[in-house]
Amino acid sequence: MLNELALFVSIVETGSLRAAAEKASIPAPTLTRRLQKLEQHLGCRLLHRSARRMTPTREGWQYYEQCRPLVHSLLQATAKLDVTLHQVSGLIRVLAPADLANDNLAPAWISFLERYPEVRLELELDNYTQDLIGSGADVAIRVGAQPDSLLNLRKLGQAKEVILVASPGYLAKYGMPDSLDELRLRDLVISAPLSTWALRHIQSGETVRWQPQGKICVNSVSLALHAVLSGLGILLCPMSLCHNQLRRGELVPVLPQWQGAAREIYAVWSQQRYVPARVRALIEHLADFCQQDPQLMM
Template sequence: MTDIDLNQILTFVKVVDSGSFTKAAEQLKQPKSRISRRLAALEKALGTQLIYRTTRQMQLTETGKDYYQRCAPLIQDLENANNAMTSHSVELSGVLRLTAPEDYAKMILAPLLEEFLKKHPKIKIELVLSGAYLDLVKESIDVAIRIGTLKDASMKSKRLSSISSIVVASPGFLEKNPAITKPEHLEQVPCLNFNVGQKNRWRLVKDKQDIRIKANGSVEANSPELLYHFALYGRGASLIPEFLCRDALQSGKLVHILKGWTSGAIPVHLLTPAQKDIPAKTKAFMEFASARL
């Protein structure tokens, strides 16, 4: 190992990754002649040829393939370590574009972003509030918060937590309608429906019980926050994310009915476009959000 310079291994990995000596020289900001000399010195120190080279193309030898598979992860780990140190020592700046469902952004994400901006005052936040699964690359979005089952396996993802919805209604509504002590009783009273995916069918789970309820009412919406307000008006019972109802439950404006029954755990993920090098500002936010959520 005393005859091998780490830069020689780095050069070899970059040549393989880029597919040519010229591109590797551009990435490393080195003359092409130095790239060739480093690779030759590495092969001499190892006592074996790693790459077949002709005037038109290059190809890994069997030994070269094995050496690359062993070295590439090590180089990536070193680069990640260096990037992490740089992100800690250099003040972060620039625009961070995020997308999240509107209700989640208002109740959960807003205070988190306020804390993040105090820590990194030179960061500018751009929020795209939408429950739709936007194309992160096309929309130039750095981080997405997605609630529910992930649909795109090509994205890098990290599970943050899970949320669940509970059945709530206003005290006035409960006084005017039959008592709701079993999930089946919901079919006999007006309900407020989230019209994305549910199709007026509510899934309720408790312990090992898992049932479907047909819920009918005068209001349907694709916004849980809007259904929350109609529940406050006494328009019907609704299955709403628990984080939206917390304050109203504490104040008595809403009542938690059918306690123990929920929609089941719904996962919350952070997503970023699949890329080899994640910008420092994006990485910093993901670490920050992961620690708190």
């Protein structure tokens, strides 16, 4: 019905069936049939047909005056929606882990906004998993297994190594532990979500999992690293977040034969929503960025 109304308005405004058909990119006979269908539905003739021109009947003029603002308003709304869905512009709300977003992914947000200047980013950072659907966010960045079957997901990359680290000053004062049993007796720094330590011996394959009691426990890897750099203890940390400190010698690997499993990085979004072009562009950008980062590439 709405399509027929739009065609009728177009016929009146262009003054002929042929011009309206060309504007709508449909054959003239098709447009004629749809006009006749509209007239049958209304029970009156809307147009006087002549060889040169089509003019509205009295009822047609009345109907045109009533329909024209509605049709134009609908076309404007459709055009705005098309911009929202198909152009890379507008607001993107993102949930992301604070440490990953502030460290490894920090350059990705900047480069994305430089590439798409019409986009605005709203980042909500938290190291605990947040409710994507309840928050109203467009997309979330998550690390580790994703059991929620109600979400679509795209693997972006992975934090390949999770290792034990300590400062040279701490090790000089207390010595390097030579076993997991000795490690359990040391000062440990715990960062969520790595509050449970699952370590695998890289040669034997033996796996040990336990809930350590830390000297300090925080939900921020950056704060945990600061504590370790100050000599407070030993931390289980993704290599992607401490590789610079290791390279500069500010941190030293502890029990390097024991490592945590690689942790995958995903973009997740609701299955109940159409994904606008701006969100698809961000997901692709993050995936490309991760594959260029040696610490995150798959």
